Amino acid sequence: MEIEKFYYDNKIVKYFAYATILWGVVGMLVGLIAALQLVIPSLSFDFSMTTFGRIRPLHTNAAIFAFVGNAIFMGVYHSLQRLSKARMFSDTLSMIHFWGWQAIIVAAALTLLLGYTSGKEYAELEWPIDIAITIIWVVFGWNMFETILKRRTSHIYVAIWFYIATFVTVAVLHIVNSLAVPVGFMKSYSLFAGVQDALVQWWYGHNAVAFFLTTPYLGLMYYYLPKAANRPIYSYKLSIIHFWALIFLYIWAGPHHLLYSSLPDWTQALGVTFSVMLIAPSWGGMLNGLLTLRGAWDKVREDPVLKFLVVAVTAYGLATFEGPMLSLKSVNALAHFTDWIIGHVHIGALGWNGFMTFGIIYWLIPKIFKTELFSKKLANIHFWLGTLGILIYAIPLYWGGVTQALMWKEFTPEGFLKYPNFLETVTQIIPMYHARAFGGALYLIGAIIMVYNVIKTVKAGSFVANEAVEAPARVQVESKRQKGEGYHRWLERKPIQFMAWALVAILIGGAVEVVPTYLIKSNIPTIESVKPYTPLELQGRDIYIREGCYVCHSQWVRPFRSETERYGEYSKAGEFVYDHPFQWGSRRTGPDLARIGVVTERNYKPDSWHYNHMADPQSVSPQSIMPAYPWLISNKLDNKTLTRKIEVMQYFGVPYPEGYGDNQALIDLEVQANKIANNLKNGGIETTSDKEIIALIAYLQRLGTDIYKK
Amino acid sequence: MKLVSHYLQQIEGIAIFPIISLIIFMSVFVLASWYALKMRKDQVQYMSNMPLEDDELDHQDINLLN
Numbered sequence: 001m002e003i004e005k006f007y008y009d010n011k012i013v014k015y016f017a018y019a020t021i022l023w024g025v026v027g028m029l030v031g032l033i034a035a036l037q038l039v040i041p042s043l044s045f046d047f048s049m050t051t052f053g054r055i056r057p058l059h060t061n062a063a064i065f066a067f068v069g070n071a072i073f074m075g076v077y078h079s080l081q082r083l084s085k086a087r088m089f090s091d092t093l094s095m096i097h098f099w100g101w102q103a104i105i106v107a108a109a110l111t112l113l114l115g116y117t118s119g120k121e122y123a124e125l126e127w128p129i130d131i132a133i134t135i136i137w138v139v140f141g142w143n144m145f146e147t148i149l150k151r152r153t154s155h156i157y158v159a160i161w162f163y164i165a166t167f168v169t170v171a172v173l174h175i176v177n178s179l180a181v182p183v184g185f186m187k188s189y190s191l192f193a194g195v196q197d198a199l200v201q202w203w204y205g206h207n208a209v210a211f212f213l214t215t216p217y218l219g220l221m222y223y224y225l226p227k228a229a230n231r232p233i234y235s236y237k238l239s240i241i242h243f244w245a246l247i248f249l250y251i252w253a254g255p256h257h258l259l260y261s262s263l264p265d266w267t268q269a270l271g272v273t274f275s276v277m278l279i280a281p282s283w284g285g286m287l288n289g290l291l292t293l294r295g296a297w298d299k300v301r302e303d304p305v306l307k308f309l310v311v312a313v314t315a316y317g318l319a320t321f322e323g324p325m326l327s328l329k330s331v332n333a334l335a336h337f338t339d340w341i342i343g344h345v346h347i348g349a350l351g352w353n354g355f356m357t358f359g360i361i362y363w364l365i366p367k368i369f370k371t372e373l374f375s376k377k378l379a380n381i382h383f384w385l386g387t388l389g390i391l392i393y394a395i396p397l398y399w400g401g402v403t404q405a406l407m408w409k410e411f412t413p414e415g416f417l418k419y420p421n422f423l424e425t426v427t428q429i430i431p432m433y434h435a436r437a438f439g440g441a442l443y444l445i446g447a448i449i450m451v452y453n454v455i456k457t458v459k460a461g462s463f464v465a466n467e468a469v470e471a472p473a474r475v476q477v478e479s480k481r482q483k484g485e486g487y488h489r490w491l492e493r494k495p496i497q498f499m500a501w502a503l504v505a506i507l508i509g510g511a512v513e514v515v516p517t518y519l520i521k522s523n524i525p526t527i528e529s530v531k532p533y534t535p536l537e538l539q540g541r542d543i544y545i546r547e548g549c550y551v552c553h554s555q556w557v558r559p560f561r562s563e564t565e566r567y568g569e570y571s572k573a574g575e576f577v578y579d580h581p582f583q584w585g586s587r588r589t590g591p592d593l594a595r596i597g598v599v600t601e602r603n604y605k606p607d608s609w610h611y612n613h614m615a616d617p618q619s620v621s622p623q624s625i626m627p628a629y630p631w632l633i634s635n636k637l638d639n640k641t642l643t644r645k646i647e648v649m650q651y652f653g654v655p656y657p658e659g660y661g662d663n664q665a666l667i668d669l670e671v672q673a674n675k676i677a678n679n680l681k682n683g684g685i686e687t688t689s690d691k692e693i694i695a696l697i698a699y700l701q702r703l704g705t706d707i708y709k710k
Numbered sequence: 711m712k713l714v715s716h717y718l719q720q721i722e723g724i725a726i727f728p729i730i731s732l733i734i735f736m737s738v739f740v741l742a743s744w745y746a747l748k749m750r751k752d753q754v755q756y757m758s759n760m761p762l763e764d765d766e767l768d769h770q771d772i773n774l775l776n
Binding site: 079082083153155157158159222223226227230231232233236237238240241243244245248249252270273274486487488489492505508509512 | 730731732734735738739742743745746747748749753754755756757758759760761762
């Protein structure tokens with residue numbers, strides 16, 4: 001057999017490792033700021049770029065795409081070369097991938113703070129950045145596939161299957177959910193509207209969890225856990241079943257984010273069924289990981305790397321047990337819109353993703369620097385701070401979530417809401433927010449200790465940029481299936497076919513779920529009296545999106561007495577047909593706004609109330625934790641793109657009159673704005689009709705009113 | 711979009727989709743399990759040992775070589 005000598009590229013691994021650490025700390029720090037803002041609203045600093053509605057998307061995007069994203073690439077570039085016994089296909093592509101991804105992160109951070117957002121959770125980035133992501137993702141995939149193709153091993157290890165599934169699925173999810181028509185350089189409208197947009201968004205949102213936070217990390221688990229424990233995975237057979245069951249089931253589960261919404265019932269039922277079934281493969285994976293350590297628990301006690309990995313896998317087990325429970329309709333009715341969900345995702349993010357990443361970093365950095373870790377003791381301190389941090393983060397949020405949900409639902413014996421004032425249910429859980437921020441701070445301190453440990457390790461070691469390897473050349477087997485070779489066995493040496501099947505698996509799920517809702521009229525009953533937004537309301541809606549109001553306010557009243565009593569008539573699918581994008585939200589830090597404009601409902605407020613409330617919420621709702629929006633009071637409304645906005649809406653089929661955007665839209669806008677300015681004047685407020693606040697008030701007063709019109 | 715939706719709206723009984731999906735899932739699951747259980751022992755061993763093979767040349771570095 002011919003032995004070939006070649007070199008692994010460690011430089012790209014080092015780059016991604018450093019980026020992971022840097023963005024990890026930044027992302028957690030921004031998260032801590034967000035947590036503190038919920039305790040001390042003045043930390044939004046009355047300044048647009050630092051307001052909670054923009055900080056929170058920055059945190060989620062940084063944690064998911066910057067921290068976890070770079071960690072995935074670090075692990076893939078390191079393990080893929082070793083599992084393929086080949087250097088990465090192209091150093092140039094690796095570098096384009098690295099610098100491209102970092103540029104995207106910087107652009108994302110700036111634009112999110114500036115208020116450029118699509119208004120869809122975890123997919124907030126605007127269209128030019130979306131295009132850049134697509135290009136860089138393809139560069140990554142190309143580099144990966146070429147490496148797999150030129151591998152020296154005959155078969156593909158299970159970790160790589162997970163990488164392949166990640167690559168195709170994320171590509172599909174990202175492209176479909178980002179479909180939008182630009183109305184300007186950094187502004188676009190989602191191609192989908194209302195219920196359809198919600199479905200596509202949560203099909204994406206859930207599978208971002210599945211295929212960005214889970215499958216690549218399972219791949220990493222299947223490589224680094226055996227590596228760190230120095231023993232093979234417990235059951236390779238189980239990993240095969242695990243893989244196919246997981247990717248097939250995950251793709252259907254999205255609708256569990258939309259239970260009791262106006263989504264068709266059968267879609268909801270489908271989402272619940274598949275979510276519950278997901279326990280099986282998830283726990284299969286977890287057990288496979290933990291059982292790998294059977295008989296090696298003495299090692300776990302010694303080795304901080306293994307400690308991190310064990311807690312990571314355990315957290316994965318917890319989160320994937322909790323997830324299916326939360327998708328049961330009865331549990332969901334209670335937990336949805338509360339902090340329970342925030343606790344749940346942080347078990348996943350801090351436990352599974354965070355700890356897995358830390359474990360890999362502690363293992364990998366000494367390896368590529370040919371030295372020992374600077375301090376095991378500091379790593380252990382990190383481990384304990386992190387573990388405590390997770391607990392002190394999550395437990396209070398579970399407690400607060402349940403407390404608040406019960407308060408929302410409680411009636412007096414006379415049949416009135418026990419806590420009709422929403423704010424009462426907020427102030428009740430503020431102590432939990434203190435605890436949560438403290439837990440988060442502990443976790444962050446742990447990560448900073450890691451930074452120090454890594455710097456010291458790097459200083460002590462000497463970096464091996466190109467690691468020499470010898471391996472036999474691959475025996476060339478015919479591409480056709482050999483005699484006696486099983487089909488899957490054959491597939492395991494055919495990466496492209498493999499990807500094709502993985503793609504088929506996830507496309508079936510996506511199509512079955514999304515297509516019918518998109519296409520069947522009867523699924524979305526139209527309501528005669530629902531009309532398009534007026535130009536001023538449309539502008540106001542765009543301000544609502546820009547300021548990220550959806551991170552605190554839902555617009556979706558569920559059909560429960562406790563909600564119809566509090567907010568008004570429950571939401572109907574037909575009410576959202578002109579909402580590009582939908583703004584249903586996912587967390588009620590503030591009250592639902594779906595019917596805020598309905599004069600006969602209990603929460604109705606006059607224009608002047610909204611004006612004062614937006615300028616300074618605490619002046620009208622003492623103890624409110626909503627940030628102030630003084631810039632809306634002074635900013636002039638920008639109508640430059642109004643014509644284009646109307647045209648894009650018309651292109652979507654929103655029935656504005658022919659040529660409406662040319663002139664008439666602006667005229668109508670001014671008439672309506674003057675009316676509101678006059679109203680405010682009568683309420684004792686001096687302002688002019690060309691301010692942003694006027695448009696926002698117009699939008700709020702429109703919300704939920706259409707079904708009452710004749 | 712309207713063009714596409716027009717045709718797909720004609721599909722009758724589209725709500726049978728979820729049942730189809732369940733059947734497809736079950737078949738994939740059964741096939742994968744069947745394959746996994748029937749896997750030969752030497753194959754399983756070969757595959758599960760893949761991450762453990764270390765072939766780095768005793769930590770040589772190209773930079774140190776030249």
